[in-house]
Ligand SMILES: O=C(O)CCC(=O)C(=O)O
């Protein structure tokens with residue numbers, strides 16, 4: 067990355083928003099994903115909350131069905147990465163290798179993005195502890211939005227920000243993802259561009275950057291004519307990490323606006339309620 071590009075990039079993220087990173091690196095075979103969702107219901111149900119052998123593998127529908135007035139028009143398979151061995155033992159074989167490959171290749175891009183973002187905060191050294199805080203755990207979701215007979219009655223995903231540090235999102239050619247503009251009023255469509263990824267700042271980075279980088283609010287509409295697939299990688303702190311305004315920023319004289327919270331508590335708080343815009347972040351406010 068050239069310094070000019072780097073500073074433009076850091077500025078764009080500071081202003082809040084979604085940054086589309088053009089790359090030809092990713093050629094994920096979407097049909098492989100469709101294959102999972104095309105499996106018989108009883109096969110997919112082996113990975114449901116009730117039947118899955120592990121909490122790290124979960125097939126479900128909607129976000130938090132027990133807290134939602136109307137269900138989101140979406141099925142998903144959520145894969146929390148622990149190790150290759152575990153993935154081989156527990157993840158559905160129909161898509162396992164593609165997801166692992168995608169995650170492995172993404173790591174290079176993720177590290178570069180985080181380096182640039184930390185530079186923008188004057189944090190020039192990312193040691194092992196910091197790296198683990200920024201990207202110590204990863205979760206990949208396969209989202210499947212089936213064609214909806216009454217799209218005006220529901221949504222694909224309600225408005226929310228991700229609880230991640232960064233989200234790397236791959237979407238197919240259908241479209242339907244919207245991000246909230248900087249003025250807070252307008253919604254901007256994120257058009258699919260072949261060979262591109264959408265990079266979203268999540269709440270954990272907003273908190274660690276002491277509010278300098280803003281997590282982006284987004285939503286997905288339900289679609290009356292097409293099925294849609296998206297594959298976000300949520301780059302997260304580890305569940306056992308304490309997150310809060312980074313000490314480097316406070317040592318530089320900034321007033322902290324976030325307290326230290328256990329990341330797994332933050333995530334639990336997010337999942338307890340239906341999607342509600344950016345309200346989750348209040349959980350960490352001082
Ligand atoms: O499908 C998309 O484009 C976005 C999905 C999303 O926001 C999520 O899974 O958190």
Ligand SMILES: [Fe+2]
Nearest residue numbers: 226227228284
């Ligand atoms: Fe999201």
